[in-house]
Amino acid sequence: MLKTAFQRYINNFRGFSREIWILTLITFINRAGTMVLPFLSKYLKEDLGFSNGQIGSVLACFGIGSLVGSWLGGKLSDKIGFYKIMIFSLLATGVLMFFLQFIHSFIGLCIGMFLMMSIADMFRPAMFVSLGAYAKPENRTRALTLVRLAINLGFAAGPALGGLIIMGIGYNGLFWIDGATCIVAILIFWIKVKEKKKTAFRDKEHPGEVLTHSVFKDKPFLLFMFTCLVTGILFFQVFTTIPLYHKDQFNLTELQTGLLLTMNGLLIFFLEMPIVSYVERNHIDKIKVVALGCFMMAISLFLMLINTWAGILIIMMLFMTFGEMFAFPFSNSVSLSRAPKGHEGRYMAIYTMSYGLAHILSAEIGMHVINLGYQTNWLLMGSLGLVGLFSGIWVYRLVNQENNLKTIKS
Template sequence: MLQQAFTRYINNFRGFSREIWILTLITFINRAGTMVFPFLSKYLKEDLHFSYSQVGWIMVCFGSGSMIGSWLGGKLSDKIGFYKVMVFSMLTSGLFFFILQFITTFTGLCIAMFSIMVIADMFRPAMFVSLSAYAKPENRTRALTLVRLAVNLGFAAGPALGGLVILGVGYHGLFWADGISCITSITLFCLLVKEKKRPKIDDHPLEEQKKVKSVFSDTPFWLFLFCSFASAMIFFQLFTTLPLYHKEWYGLTEVQTGLLMSLNGLMVFFMEMPIVGYLERKKVQKLKIIFWGAIFMALNFFVLLFDMWVGILIVSIVMLTFAEMFNFPFSNSFALSRAPRGHEGRYMALYTMTFSLAHVVSAKLGMEVISKWGYNTNWIVMGIIGLFSAAILLLVKKMVAKENT
């Protein structure tokens, strides 16, 4: 029985190209080394002694830079190719992390966070486009899930290691770890993966070219982008307001917060691929799965209102993890499948920009609500946004179904 279950689990990982596995490996190395971001709000508040409002504005700069970087990354991926964009982004942002630790003024950090995120987040749409080049169409969702598993396994290790680094050498050690991991992972990528030229739109048959519409006229996709933004915005409370909530309401240490975040990463690592494989075999519609992800995302925040027991944080993390597993892999896949050939970079740029905008709004909105009305009001606001997103997804599902009839 156990052997059959193990065999079924392993079968979910078969059929990927060598390049996909290498991309997964370097993603894991990079993500495990990304220790600054989970503790960024705590670093700004507790180590540099900024106010809630200042922390919110620095996070706005973080997200604004991320938006511009995502747009540039998608545009350049269609123009010069995803490979060059990935190499430039990772190498340069790695060097920037070394410098970031020496900037401690409010204005300086606003400029620095904006700049580093412009460069760092050029990587994301380029990486998504690389998956369309290196993965087979029939296993593209699983390839996206495999890379997400690497992200989450790295995420399971990163915060826990980050907490230990803070206790051992202080916050400055996190910046060195981030920079080294970026440079190491992209060096491995350059050594092990050759650039693959993707066909231009002009190379496709004339009938296919006529079908290509501007992304700006794709109404269902824009509604879907709004839902992706809403889900990401409330999910990012995990990195902005929740670490502060752990400390201020329950008195948790950095290591305890890191372990809670690690639970999320470990659950995704062991459960997401089997869930994705099962839902794909059952041919469940992507938008239906994303809808249930939005529902779980909302319920996770309503659960936090029962704040008399510290164990509710574990319940919340478990619900948030299921929301993530239902939402993000299939959102990635839906966005990529919606793009006409040769326009993947533009579609994925807009998709990743929703996450960047979510960073901007999530931090600022969350911090402002907490400073004026407290944590419980913030959880109610986030839960309502999640339910509204789920309602819009039902509309998108109907519109897409109408297109296919």
């Protein structure tokens, strides 16, 4: 029985090209080194003495940079190719990370975070386009999931190690390691993967369908982006207000906060690919799965209203983790499925921008609302999750109406 289950799990990872595996490896190396993000709010407060409002503003600049970088990455990938954008993005991000540790002023960090994320998040839409180039069409959703697994396995290793580094040599060590892993990761990609000149996105002999309408006139897609925005706002609380709450309410150490994030990463590593395979095998509607993910995130934040028992943090993280596994890989897939052939890059740029906006709103709203009390923030965020749930249900109905009209016309 156990052998059969293990074999079934392994089968989920078959059929990927060499380039996809290398892309997965460099993603893991990069994300394992991304130790600054989970502790950024603590670094700004405890090491630099910033107020909650100032922390919110720095994290908002982080999000604005992410928004700009996502847009630039999508545009430039179509113009000069995803390969060049990926190499430039990670190489420059690594160098900037080295310098960021020496900036201690509020204005300087706002500018530094914006600049770094404008370059760093050019990588994401370019990576999505690369998956379209290096993965077979039938493997694309699983390839997206495989890369997400690498991200989460990296996050599983990173925060716990990051907590130990902070306790041992301080926050500066995180910046050095994060920068070095960006550079090492992209050098491996540059040496092992050759640029693919002709892709489904750039081959003039097979240009795909002509995009006859603006992305911004695709009502179901825009409404779905709102649902994605909400899931992002809720999830990013894990990196903004929640680490502060751990310390203020339960006096948790950086290592204990890191271990909770490690649990999140390990669960995703073992369970997300089987969940994706199960949903695809049984043809379960992916929009409904994303809506369920948003609902589970809402429950997770409502659970934080219980503030007298530290064990609730584990249960909360379990709900957040399952919400993440339902929401994120399938939101990727739904967004790609809405795009006309040959124009996936444009849609994926808008998709990644929705998470850049989520960074801004999550930090700005959360860090200011906790001044009124953490309980107020959990109540607000949980309620926002319910709005996202109803938005997802609305998208499901709109897409069903579209499909019914297509069936009638055909």
